Every structure is written in C-alpha cells, then in structure tokens.
Amino acid sequence: MKPRLATLAHGATTRLGLTVLGLALVWQASTALLGVPASYLPGLDAIFSMMHRHPAPFIAGFIRTASEMLIGLAAGTLVGLINGVLLHRHQLLRQLLLPLFIVSQTIPVIAFGALVVMWFGNSLLSKAVIAFYLTFFTITVNTLAGLRSVDPAQIRLLRSFGASDHQLLWRLQLPSALPDIFIALKLAVALSLSGAVVGEWFGDTTGLGVLLLQSMYNEDMVTLWATILLVALLGSLSFAAVALMERVMLFWQPRA
Amino acid sequence: MTATSTHLAAPRDNPAATGLMIESSSILALDGVTKRFGQITALENFGVDIRKGEFITVIGPSGCGKSTLFNIVAGLESPDEGRISHHGKPVAAGDLLGQVAFMPQQDLLLPWRTVLDNAILAIELEGTPRSEARRMAMDMLPEFGLTGFERHYPQQLSGGMRQRVALMRTFLFKRELMLLDEPFGALDSLTRSMMQRWLLEIWRHHERTVLFITHDIDEAIFLGDRVLVMSARPGRIKLEQHIGLPRPRLGEVVTSEAFVQLKRKLLKELEEESMKSFTP
Numbered sequence: 001m002k003p004r005l006a007t008l009a010h011g012a013t014t015r016l017g018l019t020v021l022g023l024a025l026v027w028q029a030s031t032a033l034l035g036v037p038a039s040y041l042p043g044l045d046a047i048f049s050m051m052h053r054h055p056a057p058f059i060a061g062f063i064r065t066a067s068e069m070l071i072g073l074a075a076g077t078l079v080g081l082i083n084g085v086l087l088h089r090h091q092l093l094r095q096l097l098l099p100l101f102i103v104s105q106t107i108p109v110i111a112f113g114a115l116v117v118m119w120f121g122n123s124l125l126s127k128a129v130i131a132f133y134l135t136f137f138t139i140t141v142n143t144l145a146g147l148r149s150v151d152p153a154q155i156r157l158l159r160s161f162g163a164s165d166h167q168l169l170w171r172l173q174l175p176s177a178l179p180d181i182f183i184a185l186k187l188a189v190a191l192s193l194s195g196a197v198v199g200e201w202f203g204d205t206t207g208l209g210v211l212l213l214q215s216m217y218n219e220d221m222v223t224l225w226a227t228i229l230l231v232a233l234l235g236s237l238s239f240a241a242v243a244l245m246e247r248v249m250l251f252w253q254p255r256a
Numbered sequence: 257m258t259a260t261s262t263h264l265a266a267p268r269d270n271p272a273a274t275g276l277m278i279e280s281s282s283i284l285a286l287d288g289v290t291k292r293f294g295q296i297t298a299l300e301n302f303g304v305d306i307r308k309g310e311f312i313t314v315i316g317p318s319g320c321g322k323s324t325l326f327n328i329v330a331g332l333e334s335p336d337e338g339r340i341s342h343h344g345k346p347v348a349a350g351d352l353l354g355q356v357a358f359m360p361q362q363d364l365l366l367p368w369r370t371v372l373d374n375a376i377l378a379i380e381l382e383g384t385p386r387s388e389a390r391r392m393a394m395d396m397l398p399e400f401g402l403t404g405f406e407r408h409y410p411q412q413l414s415g416g417m418r419q420r421v422a423l424m425r426t427f428l429f430k431r432e433l434m435l436l437d438e439p440f441g442a443l444d445s446l447t448r449s450m451m452q453r454w455l456l457e458i459w460r461h462h463e464r465t466v467l468f469i470t471h472d473i474d475e476a477i478f479l480g481d482r483v484l485v486m487s488a489r490p491g492r493i494k495l496e497q498h499i500g501l502p503r504p505r506l507g508e509v510v511t512s513e514a515f516v517q518l519k520r521k522l523l524k525e526l527e528e529e530s531m532k533s534f535t536p
Binding site: 153156158161162163172175251 | 332360
C-alpha cells in the first residue's frame, strides 16, 4: 500500500516540476525573443540576478510573512477545531454563535485592519490576528460538518461498548471528520497568506506585503515580480506541507 | 416488613426451590416490553428469558421490530412499557450499555485502524491497556482465521474476513450475552454456511450466550437452541420453537428429516406473517 502511494506522489511531483519549468521557459522566451518591455514583464534572469545581488530584504520579508501566516493559521486551526467540537456538542451554542460567525465573515478584513493595528500595534501579532480572523471560520464550519456526518450506526456501536463522550470524540468523531478538516485547512492556507500580506499594508517595515507596496510606489517592476514569486513559493510550500500531512494522516482514505 | 423478610428467607431454607434455580441462570429477561415510534408500534408485549449458555435465534418478516428489540437489549433504547431484568435484578435500559457485546449488521470497522486495533476497540474503551489488549487479540487471531492479517487495514480484506474481525471484537468484549444482528446477511451462501459452522465452534469453546437475529430459516434452525418467530408489526413472539437437534451440528444436519420438519413448520408460520406485511 505504502510504496504505491510513494510512486503516485513522486509522479505528481515530477509532473508539477515539469509544468513549472515549462512556464518559466515560456516566460523567459517571451521576454527575450518577443521583446516584451521590462517595464511590463521583466525576464526571469533579471529577477533572479537582482534577488541574488540583494537577498537580505527578501529573506527577511519571507521569514516575517511566513511567521505571521503560520501563527495565524495555527491559532485559527486550533480555535476552529475547538469551536467545531463545542458547536457540535451544544445545540444552544450552535444556534447562538454560528449566525454570529457568519456575520463576522461578511465584514471584509480591510474594515478591521486599522482597528487591529491600533489594538496590537505595528507588530507581527497584529498580522497574525488578521490571518487568524480569515481562517478560524472555515475550520469551524468544516469541523462541524465533519463531526455531524459520522455514521449514527457507528456511534451506536461505540455507545453499546460503553464509550464516554470523550472516547467517542477521540476514537471516532475526530478521525472521521479529518477529511473535511483537511479540505478546510487547504483553503485556510491561502486565506491566512492573504491575511498576512494584506495586514502588512496597514503599516510595517518588513514582510512580503511591504515589499509589494514599496515596489508599487517605486515602480520597481523587478522587485514586484520577485516578491510575487516569493509569495507564490510560500503559498505552494505551505499547501504542499498540508497535502503531505493529509496523505500521511488519511492513508486509509480511498483516493481518486 | 416481617412478612417480606420471612418470604425472602424461605427459599434459603429450601435449597431445592426450582424457582431460585431458574432465576439464577437467567441472564436477561424481558417482560411485556412495548416500544412505539409515533403511530407505529414496533414491539408489543414482548417477553423472553435468555438463560446462560443458550443460543437463541430470532426470525421474522422484514420490519417486525427485530432491530428495535436489539437496540433495547443493547441498552440503546428504552422501552415505553415493560420490565427488563439483568441477572434477575430489574434494570433500566440505559444500565445495559456496556453490559452486552453487540454486533450490528454492518461490520463498522474503523478504516484507520488495523485488524488488530479494530478487534481491541471495545476492550480498549473499557480501559484495558493497549499492549495487553493487543496481546489478547493476537492469541485469538488463529481461531478467527486472521493469522498474518493483524497489520492489514479493513479495506484490504474480503467481506467474510471483515465480518470475522467484527466477531472477534465482539468476543474479546467479554460479556455473557452476545447480540448478533444478521452478521452473515451480506455474505454469499457458501461463505455463510462456513461461517455458521465456525461460529458454533467458537460459541462452544467460549461458552457464551447468544441472541442472534436472522432472515434465514435454515440459519435460525441450524444455529439455535430455541427459535423465536416474530409476528409482523407490531412485533410479538408468535412461536417459540425448541430445536432438539444434537450438537455438535455438522453440515449434513440440514438435510435430515428432523431439520426438514422443523423448517416446514417454521416456514408456514413465517409465511403467514410475511403475507400480513405484504398485503397493502
């Protein structure tokens, strides 16, 4: 069972690598051969050589934005899971809080941005809070959906064995809900990254979002594209990490 | 008060009191049990006394309330009327939770647990340390024909093997009374008759009491000491048939004259009931 999974993963990674390589070639060829002006789309060679010459702000920015995102994502996941379990257990809580959560998600994060900065300062924490705000709801809703989809016959069986609520949760309900939780987690990766990047626009000195804003004001097309590539890299790496975790934890799921 | 105490003392003075003998060997007794779901009466005035070591099979037309009966005996549902006594003491339905080893129609194995860890689920829930539970299960594997499969996952097994894992889980959960709800219903007939003979061996070896639901008359006669034929809804006991076929029972018994006679009688009763639920 395991070797087949490994080959599958290997095949998918190879295909993805080839696609990215192909795109890079098209990019480079279109700038070099078709004469697309560098003020619209600089060549990849120009971007990489600039990053090579001045790596410091990019490295610092990457680490900063990654930290904001990961702290927000981790907190959002934890709170989302706890919310999901609590809302599943207590009907009254579900009726009271779920509508409130939904309303909270209709308020765009931009509306809260200034407030968060005033509360938590121009700190790493304030960006993490924004990333958290964007993620916890998705995790909550999917955890709840996953817990509610557990086969009632399965629950009756464990009850007949004398299982407590606690045992039921850990041995049956949470593992059964994992596929739904992972769907939410993959969405949350993208959401928390946007949260971190946008959060930096409310004021900061380091971060990929800061670099994006600065290069826009300076009309620095090369830095702008370099930062976009780094944001994409951060997003893909995080997504790949979650996908890998899913593959390991949900080894028992039949996959398409 | 004094009257009660003399009454209680009486059987002790007379050890030959047969009433006490029967009482002590009764594991679970239902008396006048009725269960309704809205307008529908699933069970009506249902009574059975399950004695230690017995193999009782229950047969009836579809929708006769067999599952309701099982849920009540497993402690998952409370009857609306009637009494339940466990070892001669009256109990509420909820008190039976964790007191009987229940095996539902589907195997309900957890896909993320190996064969071994699925088998120990019930005893793990009651607090047996995992390593000890695994050791107990390892010892049982050969008897259940699962040697070498302990590290497999349920989705890698055939239907018959999955069912044996589920039965092993039920046997490991050491309760006097085992409730089996059509455990072989989804198996092909050849696998099924092999599983039946095998189950009888295991039952004899482990000395358990079994309440077994089935749709299959042959299965009911082949396995049971007593067959309870249930009526169409509302479910009642229409006939209680003692099965005197000698044990151990071998495959040939199903073609014997005694078996065929029993089958003819039960078939007649059952068809009558099926017709009732069949007519619109």
